[in-house]
Amino acid sequence: MKKSIVLLLFTTFLSTSVSFSQKAQKISSNKKTALESVDKHSSELIDLSDKIWEAAEIALKENVSAKALADYAEAQGFTVERGVAEMPTAFIASYGSGKPIIGIMGEYDALPGLSQKAVPGKDPLVEGAPGHGCGHNLFGPGSLGAALAIKELIQAGKLKGTVRFYGTPAEEAVGGKIYMARAGLFNDLDACLDWHPDAENKASTQSSQAMIEVTVEFSGQAAHAAFDPWNGRSALDAVEAFVNGLNMLREHIKPSVRIHYIIEKGGEAPNIVPDYARVGLYVRDATRDGMMDVYKRVQEIGEGAALIAGVDQKMTITSGYHEQLPNIAGANVLYKNMQLVGPISYTADEIAFAKGIQRAVKMDEKGLDGTIGGIDPTAEFPTGGSTDVADISWITPEISLVATTAPIGTPWHSWAVVACGGMSIGHKGMVFAAKSLALTMVDLFENESIRKAMRDEFLEKRGDYVYKAILPEGPPPVK
Structure with missing residues (x-):
């Protein structure tokens, strides 16, 4: 029994020594x-x-x-x-x-x-x-x-x-x-x-995912939200239409696509029709070509949102990453x-x-x-x-x-x-x-x-x- 243990220990030592030697x-x-x-x-x-x-x-x-x-x-x-x-x-x-x-x-x-x-x-x-x-x-x-x-x-x-x-x-x-x-x-x-x-x-x-980073700005006409709101054109309405459009788009994109946004500016006070609003947006996909295809749809949604609210729209690429x-x-x-x-x-x-x-x-x-x-x-x-x-x-x-x-x-x-x-x-x-x-x-x-x-x-x-x-x-x- 002892002899077997000694042999096992010696074999283990030899194996370890060879391993260290090979590594060296x-x-x-x-x-x-x-x-x-x-x-x-x-x-x-x-x-x-x-x-x-x-x-x-x-x-x-x-x-x-x-x-x-x-x-x-x-x-x-x-x-x-x-x-x-x-x-x-x-x-x-x-x-x-x-x-x-x-x-x-x-x-x-x-x-x-x-x-x-x-x-x-x-x-x-x-x-x-x-x-x-x-x-x-x-x-x-x-x-x-x-x-x-x-x-x-x-x-x-x-x-x-x-x-x-x-x-x-x-x-x-x-x-x-x-x-x-x-x-x-x-x-x-x-x-x-x-x-x-x-x-x-x-x-x-x-x-990694290709990504395009975009700022979307809407410019309208301020007015009193209670006294004469009909004279206003709400940039915030355009933002709401835009992000709703983005969320509807999610059903029709590939699983590899990611769209995420924040509303960076939505107005100054509830009783003022906002004349300016801004969204920060990322679009990602597994490939640059796929990302750009989705971005074209996003551009169209932005144009549509501006038409809905009767405001002007500007979409600016701030940065873009390849995969x-x-x-x-x-x-x-x-x-x-x-x-x-x-x-x-x-x-x-x-x-x-x-x-x-x-x-x-x-x-x-x-x-x-x-x-x-x-x-x-x-x-x-x-x-x-x-x-x-x-x-x-x-x-x-x-x-x-x-x-x-x-x-x-x-x-x-x-x-x-x-x-x-x-x-x-x-x-x-x-x-x-x-x-x-x-x-x-x-x-x-x-x-x-x-x-x-x-x-x-x-x-x-x-x-x-x-x-x-x-x-x-x-x-x-x-x-």
């Missing part, structure tokens, strides 16, 4: 150096993340956040170009020369009204103030950490080419990357990478590197924090998922949501990662995400992302065949479409 052989010298770089700078990256978390600045007002990232990049030896694409909070940090040119993107804008302390219960830092309900305080520093690891390898002569970190503002509104794309800032890239906070670790193979082109070849490379980094482990305190979050939002107390999720090449159909990252995927091959920074089932764009982003759960996900992306970038610099496979897939999926940003004429709406 898979990690090249450059990859080991990249991992060491992220570890070396991890406390600085966490400090950057916390500074951005505390600043919590909304779209195109990320002055503290953008400066902190750009200053850090400059201090580390990057050449930094600030205020690109006519946005003061957009910048590019570059190092190296020649090809290949590999880019990586970082976001840092917050969401309005989500201020929250790093505690597992709703408790605003400042009532009504912004908060990082999408984890973008982690996104920027994590990507910059990966770029820094590559910069150090180029500096040491171990890699050749150019690494670029794109500081991309205003993802939550406006779509900063789209303005940067319109300015041609991604055109010479061989590949680009990004990541996003999530409740799982995965190499993303899923698309993402997933790159399976790139995702496979990323997945292998995620496995090399290994799953995220959590302390008892972190698990308790996560379960406290889940309790507070009335979800099952399942804790955290730090495992490495597998590749699903059939998951290209979007489940919802749009991103300006997608526009870049129509310009160059793009690899996307999601990393665990919040508990299982956490509602996104909520205080719960903010809470986790300001403590170690978020920090661990950020470091995991930085390491996974750094290793993947090593492969992209070293292996031309990987770049070619990604490019071939990209060209096949893009077809003969020539990218054009869906934006209004003129500069970004910086105020």
